Amino acid sequence: MSLPPLPTSLKPFLKPYLPSNSNDNHITLTYAQSLDSRIALKRGLQTKISHLETKTMTHYIRSKHQAILVGINTVLVDDPKLNCRYNDEDNLNLNGIRPIIIDPSNKWNYDDSQLSKICEKGEGISPFILIDESITDPKNSNKLKEQGGKYISLPLLKNRKNNWEIIIKKLNELGINSIMIEGGSTIINEILEYPKKIYDVLIITIAPIFLGKEGVEVSPNKQIEFSNVNWWTGIQDSVMCCTPKE
Template sequence: MSTANYRFLFDRAFAPDTNVARPHVTLTYAQSLDGKIAGIGGRQLILSGPESMKATHILRLKHDAILVGIGTVLNDDPRLTVRLNDDDLPPGSGPIQHPQPIILDSTLRFPLSAKLVLPSSPKKPWIFTGPVHDRQRRKEIEALGAKVIVLSADSQGHLSIPDLLSNLHQQSIRSLMVEGGASVISSFLKSGLVDSFLLTIAPVFVGEDGVSAVQDAEGAAKFEDISYYPLGRDVMMVARPQMG
């Protein structure tokens, strides 16, 4: 499939507003037909086909930063890099620029052996944590090249999404791609601060023991301006969350 087939990613899904004092937020993830994003206990599932996986990496290329929660780091050990062949690059892209990895880790459980802090990692992660964390652990993580940034948290230990976005904006991050996992997806949807929503639907059933993207109906998001795009065996839904 040629890059031209992915034009909708830029025409519909990615249009940052430079007049707001926070990054443009793109929330994107893949789920099964029964709404599952991971297997039992958060086990990683490869749901996306090659065409929709390519769309994910084109989106990574176009964003300044990419965010996941600590659960995704512990379960998947991701690199959060752009993996595209030269033929897959959109016209005029130039050399690949990897997005800045952002990790939400309220109690600083980030593993010292993670791929994100290997010497070969193109960009070391920025790890956002809460006020209550292990100071020695922080020193060990920072010694590996990562940056640890403290945010305010609520009584349940959830980090403040508005404070996060304000901090990123101050560090010249103008576009943020949020990939999950479940608690991160819910937090961003409840925040009302998602600008673009891209959902890849894979033609598989995982079963009731899988992990759902949204755990409860509290603050359930509604969407508008919805379009569907076939990508190989998958379908990608592109929409905007309704405001208010």
């Protein structure tokens, strides 16, 4: 399905919050949620929340970054394509976007994924999969390598408190500087609560729906304040952009 056009007012609205160059050191944390701060009806259940025009916005934001990062639960539940389907003269990353998958226990069967299939067609970029250093024989390593992706071993299970600094440092060493982090809830909450500021910008799409108490919640365990707050409202959704206070 093709994406609808990006609303013209979104480009100037988003511009102050996006990297001016895809090589800039810049991390965007972004996700879509309900009015009650849920991102899914239940854990393990794929839930569509946002309107098509904000889906186009998501692909536009992807076009400004070198990589998109998600956790293993998002991949197992949604089987996302993790590619960028937005392309115009403002696209900073004409080579596409590199998926980064956090999969410490090597649960994902990459061969059977949508991402693997679209990479075979040249419609996406094969991922870098971050696994724990204890995994000696990762799944599907040959096909991943053939498509240009790879497994990256890091000490992810020993001391989770330092995981994000280790991950970001390693990606920077690989030349990946602008990263769009999309979820799921565990990753979003971890980053929001992290003792050091990991992200530069927060972009939240808010849909006019309640998902209820059984929904998967994004809600950090501490108070967090933001500055440079701006709002955009479309056909259905509202979008909030802001930066964390130092």
